[in-house]
Amino acid sequence: MLSIVKASGGEVGWPEKLPLLPQPGEMIAGLIFFAIVYWLMKTKIVPRMEQMYAERTAAIEGGMEQAEQAQKEAEQAKSQYEAQLADARAEAARIREDARSQGAQIIAEMRDQAGAESDRIIDSAHKQTEAERQQAQVELRGHVGRLSTDLAGKIVGESLEDETRQRGIVERFLADLEAGDVKPQKVGSADEGA
Amino acid sequence: MSTTLVAAAGSLRGAVPTESFETPGTKDFWWPLIGSDTNSFTFTRPALIWILSCILICWFFLSATKNLQLVPSKRQWLTEQAYGFVRNTMGQDIIGSKNFKPFIPLLLSLFTVILLNNIAGVIPFVQYPTTGRIAFPIVLTAIVYVVYHVTAVRHKGGFGKYLGSLTPPGLPGWLKPIMFVLEFLTYFVIRPLTLALRLFGNMMAGHLMLLVFILGGEYLLLHGDNPFINVSGAFSFLFAILMMFFELLIEFLQAFIFTLLTAIYLADAVSDSH
Numbered sequence: 504m505l506s507i508v509k510a511s512g513g514e515v516g517w518p519e520k521l522p523l524l525p526q527p528g529e530m531i532a533g534l535i536f537f538a539i540v541y542w543l544m545k546t547k548i549v550p551r552m553e554q555m556y557a558e559r560t561a562a563i564e565g566g567m568e569q570a571e572q573a574q575k576e577a578e579q580a581k582s583q584y585e586a587q588l589a590d591a592r593a594e595a596a597r598i599r600e601d602a603r604s605q606g607a608q609i610i611a612e613m614r615d616q617a618g619a620e621s622d623r624i625i626d627s628a629h630k631q632t633e634a635e636r637q638q639a640q641v642e643l644r645g646h647v648g649r650l651s652t653d654l655a656g657k658i659v660g661e662s663l664e665d666e667t668r669q670r671g672i673v674e675r676f677l678a679d680l681e682a683g684d685v686k687p688q689k690v691g692s693a694d695e696g697a
Numbered sequence: 698m699s700t701t702l703v704a705a706a707g708s709l710r711g712a713v714p715t716e717s718f719e720t721p722g723t724k725d726f727w728w729p730l731i732g733s734d735t736n737s738f739t740f741t742r743p744a745l746i747w748i749l750s751c752i753l754i755c756w757f758f759l760s761a762t763k764n765l766q767l768v769p770s771k772r773q774w775l776t777e778q779a780y781g782f783v784r785n786t787m788g789q790d791i792i793g794s795k796n797f798k799p800f801i802p803l804l805l806s807l808f809t810v811i812l813l814n815n816i817a818g819v820i821p822f823v824q825y826p827t828t829g830r831i832a833f834p835i836v837l838t839a840i841v842y843v844v845y846h847v848t849a850v851r852h853k854g855g856f857g858k859y860l861g862s863l864t865p866p867g868l869p870g871w872l873k874p875i876m877f878v879l880e881f882l883t884y885f886v887i888r889p890l891t892l893a894l895r896l897f898g899n900m901m902a903g904h905l906m907l908l909v910f911i912l913g914g915e916y917l918l919l920h921g922d923n924p925f926i927n928v929s930g931a932f933s934f935l936f937a938i939l940m941m942f943f944e945l946l947i948e949f950l951q952a953f954i955f956t957l958l959t960a961i962y963l964a965d966a967v968s969d970s971h
């Protein structure tokens with residue numbers, strides 16, 4: 504190339520030369536500065552970009568992993584919650600069942616209590632009636648005694664008003680009556696037998 | 698094209714213009730800043746643009762990747778889009794996910810540097826596609842050439858085996874030498890030539906076309922003494938603007954193609970068969 508330039512002896516300058524002849528100055532500038540660009544690309548820019556790409560890939564993959572894990576956790580929590588819900592439902596049913604049986608038991612108990620109470624009331628009523636009857640009997644006995652002594656006094660003409668005697672006679676009579684020693688007699692027949 | 702235009706203009710006027718139009722050509726791509734026209738090491742404007750674009754790329758990527766976040770900011774997102782485009786579309790998809798990683802820096806450097814230097818053709822006040830100077834595509838192609846041959850020799854276990862892998866296995870004996878010559882030419886001559894010339898040709902031709910339409914339009918508009926010629930000049934400008942957008946597309950496409958082809962050659966080099 505240089506030889507061509509020298510051969511032409513400076514008569515034909517670069518403007519007149521074929522456009523296909525490269526000018527050495529331009530070639531040197533081109534080579535040096537392209538080399539600089541290449542060196543920078545190789546040592547700085549491409550490694551930086553590749554590192555960023557790798558980091559981004561890692562970040563995206565990491566993010567996906569995290570999302571997967573979160574989903575798994577959510578599913579776990581959901582199943583746990585559902586289990587708890589089922590447990591709660593079962594417990595509620597059990598409590599309801601208990602309450603029902605307890606209610607039935609209470610009703611039965613109450614019924615028993617009521618029965619006992621009514622028995623007791625009836626029993627006490629019976630007892631009261633019995634007591635009243637006995638009282639009436641005692642009273643009646645008193646009255647009958649007095650009446651009969653009065654009557655006997657009037658008939659005998661003897662005052663039987665002496666308290667102790669009076670009571671003793673009536674009591675003895677009533678006891679004999681209850682024992683069956685006194686035989687019913689006609690008033691006249693006793694006199695006949697004596 | 699422009700010469701015919703000027704000729705037509707001249708015939709319309711019926712006289713040769715006193716201030717004749719200078720056809721834009723490849724000489725307009727020579728733009729020295731420091732040094733003479735004949736010096737091989739003259740510092741030229743495209744070299745300056747190339748240097749500035751490389752510095753810009755370094756600064757942009759260094760500052761954008763200084764504080765990378767898992768959740769990207771707007772600027773980081775933009776950087777990631779560019780990086781991901783080169784890394785995945787041209788690296789991983791073509792070279793294969795097993796072997797593409799060591800080639801990311803090369804592909805990324807190629808794509809960004811070529812793209813920015815192509816687009817320099819339409820950036821206002823720069824307006825010079827650096828890759829339209831053959832020196833730059835040749836440098837890039839030389840690098841790619843060395844890289845894919847070295848990779849292939851390493852991957853296939855020696856230069857002899859690499860040459861042997863050029864012909865597909867199972868070929869009839871008489872066909873082998875023919876195939877070998879064809880494949881050898883493809884790998885060692887045609888691929889680098891086309892790689893460099895495609896980029897250079899597209900960029901230079903596109904820019905030359907813009908020059909023709911803009912300079913020609915300017916000449917017709919300002920120096921034409923016929924209203925029809927002036928209007929043609931205005932249309933030429935409009936067409937130049939349209940072409941500018943078209944150029945933008947081509948500039949992106951050429952950067953893409955260059956990097957893509959590099960990836961394809963590298964994929965060939967690291968492939969186990971052929």
